Amino acid sequence: MKTVKNQGQLLSERFEVAYNQVHDSLRNIVKINDDRFVVLVKVGAKKYQVIETFKKDLEQYARLRNAIVHEKMEVGFYIAEPNAKVVNHIEKIAGILSRPNYALTIASKKVVFFDDHDKILKVTEAIKEHGYSKFPIYKNKKCIGLLTSSSIVKWMSQNMENGLVNLADIRVSDIMKFEKDHPIDFVSKESNIFEVENIFEKFHSKKRKLECVIITENGSPEEKPLGVVTPWDLIEIDYTIE
Structure with missing residues (x-):
């Protein structure tokens, strides 16, 4: 007893x-x-x-x-x-x-990114291979924004002749001129999930849609991306406890 x-x-x-x-x-x-x-x-x-x-x-x-x-x-x-x-x-x-878990644990680890001087055909091949629709773009080793598949389509629609479009000599920089501003932010690999959620919340409170948070070694846009967190990544976190 x-x-x-x-x-x-x-x-x-x-x-x-x-x-x-x-x-x-x-x-x-x-x-x-x-x-x-x-x-x-x-x-x-x-x-x-x-x-x-x-x-x-x-x-x-x-x-x-x-x-x-x-x-x-x-x-x-x-x-x-x-x-x-x-x-x-x-x-x-x-x-x-x-x-709390590091943000990197929920991030998309395979980050496909391009230089603004890359040929756009490399991007279209990546869309076909990975199914991604948005890609970080770097210029002089610094991230300058996102390139979206919708902007590629928009460029093609305005540069079509007789139902055809030639992408052979087109660079990412040519398409970026058609790209609208997509807010992104950066955090270090030491950042946790709550810190990333706070960033999304701050943008939301200002009525701005944050497209993604890019994780780098120290949170600098001049560093190679290690992972990308989107709003969907936060929603789909599985906290199930057996």
């Missing part, structure tokens, strides 16, 4: 420790003046996919925590006890929030 009681106390203590870790992580991630747990969860879920994923669980854990802590009979004695499954789950959530 004593063993069961000690085990129950251990689960309750583990739950309280994990809950506090989650609370601290939410404060650091959400950064608002109101540090109430449920408010941090509600606000954070609107900005971060990972918090949205666990929103319902965290709200339930807040209620359970109130029952455990506020109805504690004495130090070390809990009137309510979570089961092992609940404790394991909140501990895993605490781990995810306190040690």
